[in-house]
Amino acid sequence: MGDRRRRSMAMQMAQYQARMEIEDAELFNAEVELFNSFMQSEHNGESSHRGSVTGRSYVQRDREECHDRMMKDYFIERPRFHAHDFRRRFRMRRELFESILNAVVNHDQYFERRVDATGRQGLSPHQKLTSAFRMLANGCSADSTDEYCRLAESTAIENLKRFCKAIEGIYGATYLRNPNRADLKRLLRKAEKRGFPGMIGSLDCMHWEWKNCPTGWAGQFKGRHDKPTIVLEAVASYDTWIWHAFFGAPGSNNDINVLWSSPLFDNVVNGWAPEFRYKVNGNRYELGYYLTDGIYPSWSTFVKSFSHPDSAKKKLYSQRQESYRKDVERAFGILQARWAIVRGPARFWQSEDLHSIMMTCIILHNMIVEDEYIEIEEDSDEDVDDDQPTHARAIARDVEYLAPTTYETRQDRVTLSEYMRRLNRIQAPQCHDTLRKDLVEHVWRREDLFEQIHRF
Structure with missing residues (x-):
């Protein structure tokens, strides 16, 4: 009985060892096959496991x-x-x-x-x-x-x-700074030369289509083009430098709604902006202004043209105002032509990414303007050769010397009454009408003076 049991255990042990040898042989053959497959895929330029993450391929990019x-x-x-x-x-x-x-x-x-x-x-x-x-x-x-x-x-x-x-x-x-004292002196000097003393720049809005706008926000961001857009409010000067950029308002807002959300006049109502004085047609003013189109309100800081000018003076003024107001339109055109990403539909999902891209394009645009724009100094008698090759996009010519503007910078403590007084002064419609009438007379007299000079 004991011998039979020992023979049975020896037979089971032999069968177990045989099975283990077979499994070891199969495992060895599988490893060899896997190694051969790996070497073949390496030879063909592809990884057997297709990259460090399952489903991704490895590309040798050199x-x-x-x-x-x-x-x-x-x-x-x-x-x-x-x-x-x-x-x-x-x-x-x-x-x-x-x-x-x-x-x-x-x-x-x-x-x-x-x-x-x-x-x-x-x-x-x-x-x-x-x-x-x-x-x-x-x-x-x-x-x-x-x-x-x-x-x-x-x-x-x-x-x-x-x-x-x-x-x-x-x-x-x-x-992306606001104009400092030196910038304002240059802008006002150029504005005086163009016939609009006190003008800081031109104001308008631009829409950027948002292709990947979330479906839940699409109704809020859809504007007149029936596509989701984001609005950029900007102020540009004669050299297409963008001094103010407010981006992020939904496209369903018009220019007035964007203005109420914009920080355009925050420095003025808080008393942080440099103050200056100028005269137009014998009247004294203390607030600069922006050239705008007809949709903006009749504030003392906005100067609009006449939709139906009924006299020669108003027609001449409207022509000059609409011509100089195109500075911001030119800035938008150059910005979109230079950086095509803001011309086509935006393909990013997060509005923060779109804001960062827009601000980057504006910063790079201003850097290029500073690097390439050539402006002839007032005291220079050197003529500019139009045939001379240059990197400049534009050249400012015939700049005449004007008396420097006086500035007063105050940073006093702003009380509620002072804040409301400054805000009411910005939004005063009576000052808007008076300033526009004075500008009409100023532009007319200036044009008449130029005609007399050229006649003689």
């Missing part, structure tokens, strides 16, 4: 080769493409681009070039900024920058958002 090619194209001493090609594709001169690149890299470590875990060089700052500029300037999708800049779609979107935040943080205080 970041180093892309960086070297980009440097040879634009950023070496003798690049493949000349300065005018760089200006057309990046919307600015190379010197300005490189100064922005250095500032952004110092501001955010995200744009530095790093070495990954495998010892390979990561994306360079030139690749990241070129991708962001291509998306802003051409209005293209994030995926389209992969071919030249070698940024995947998700990386390009993250890169654009980080770039816009960096631009706002570095340059926002300078290029």
